[in-house]
Amino acid sequence: MGKWSPNRTLTIILAIVVIALTLALVVYPEQGFNAGVHGMKIFWDVVFPSLLPFFILSEVMLGLGVVHALGVLLEPLMRPLFSVPGVGAFALSMGLAAGYPMDAVITAKFRKTGMCSRVEGERLLAFTNTADPLFMFGAVAVGMFHKPAVGVLIALAHYVASFLVGVSFKFYGLREERLGPRQIEPAKGKLFRRAFQELMRARKEDGRPLGQLLGDAVNDSIRTLLMICGFIIFFSVLLEVMKLAQLTAILALPIRGLLALLGIDPGLVGPALSGLFEIDIGTAQVAAAKAPLIDQLVMASAIIAWSGFSVHAQVASVVTGTDIRIGPYFAARGLHAGLAALFTAVFWQMGVGRTAAAESNPVLPAFLRTSGSARDTLQLSLESIALWVLLIAAAIALSLLIDLLRRIRVVLWTARIK
Known part of the structure; x- marks a missing residue:
């Protein structure tokens, strides 16, 4: 049999847990079915129409070479800030616009096509895994808290924290890169010329006609979305079964101690546990809990940033094969x-969203308003695309400015040497 190892212990524990959960599902079939229907409704009403356009467009842009050209344009910005290639800006912007797990899908494609190293891919996953504005302003602030103004507070904290995570992970994997550095050809020529050359090279290398490219994009996107649907339904049922089997009461003990240590209302223990597994369910329970508003907002922000084991499983599944x-x-x-x-x-102590949160009906920009239908969700997704196109344009302008300053510095240094 060989020596006993921790892997064997983990395998036995996982087997026992899976058997127990399966038996619990047999004992509570009706509740499990209702939880599955709830998960399916979340996917069909929100996730499917909001993510599908982004998935298709990202596939088409990769095939046409647009992403490769953007990588050249944004290299002077992304490399100094986050130590990732310029194409990382595409993963960042699409992740911001579409939310989880769009960034993982794009990062996995970058790694499979050799557009980033392993360490760079791990850095990208670290800070591009963000919630989209539609979710925070629409679903959370309006739909759950019924206070549109708190969306500004949640989104601001979310994105500032994400930026700091990216900067901190700039120093991750430096030793590994020194031992096996990725060969990067030195940049030559003007930025736009190099971007155009990279666009043509990538398009020629792909070679698929537009019709085939679009068809492949739709097929791949639907397949990925069906995988996401399965995870959402599974974790929705899993969480319900765990509650019925009283497993959540045991798992809640360490969370109760942590919240008590931080001075957060103990009424948020249950919602925090739900958020540990599923972001939508946890955030909704936090908003419905009887607790001080600041405690609710802090917990909601933590859950949204954590994103839940459901999203983690989706990300792990997407990066499989890399x-x-x-x-x-x-x-x-x-x-x-x-x-x-x-x-x-x-930010709450600084007054962000504090006064406006008491207002009953603050006005939101059109692209942040939400409604219950799939058609309106799709329209909001397309409007978000336009917003992030503008942000990418601003990033390109900043990248050009950095590249121009770098060139001026090189010219001045050369003149000084002469």
């Missing part, structure tokens, strides 16, 4: 959750 390790991703999620909660409390 050599990207999931450990740094988990560490980044914990860091993001802590920073988001901290900045929510800090």
Whole structure:
């Protein structure tokens, strides 16, 4: 039999847990079915119409070489800030616009096509895994808290924390890169010329006609979305079965101690446990709990940044087939959750959203308003695309400015030497 190892112990524990959960599902079939229907409704009403356009467009843009050209344009911005290639800006912007797990899908494609190294892919996953504005302003602030103004507070804390995670992970994997550095050809020529050359090279290398490219994009996107649907339904049922089997009461003990240590209302223990597994269910329970508003907002920010085991499972499934390790991703999620909660409390004390939260019906921009239908969700997604196109344009302008300053510095240094 050989020597006993921790892997054998873990396998036995997992087997026991799976058998227990399966038996619980047999004992509570009706509740499990209702939980599955609830998960399916979340997917069909929100996730499917909001993510599908982004998935298709990202596939088409990769095939046409647009992403490769953007990588050249944004290299002077992304490399100094986050130590990732310029194409990382595409993963960041699409992740911001579409939310989980869009960034993981794009990062996995980058790694499979050799557009980033393993360490760079892990850095990208660390800070591009963000919630989209539609979710925070629409679903959370309006739909759950019924206070549109708190969306500004939650989103601001979320994105500031994400930026700091990216900057901190700039120093991750430096030793590994020194031992096996990725060969990067020196940049030559003007930025736009190099971007155009890269666009043509990538398009020629792909070679698929537009019709085939679009068809492949739709097929791949639907397949990925069906995988996401399965995870949402599974974790929705899993959480309900765990509650019925009283497993949540045991798991809640360490969370209760942590909240007591931080001075957060103990009424948020149950919602925090739900958020540990599923972001939508946990956030909704936090908003419905009887607790001080600031405690609710801090907990909601932490859950949104953590994103839940359901999203983690989706990310792990997406990056399967690459050599990207999931450990740094988990560490980044914990860091993001802590920073988001901290900045929510800090910004609240500074007055962000504090006064406006008491107003009954503040006005939101058109692209942040929400409704219950799939058609309106799709329209909001397309409007978000336009917003993030403008942000990418601004990033390109900043990148051009940095590249121009770099060139001026080189010219001045050369003249000084002569």
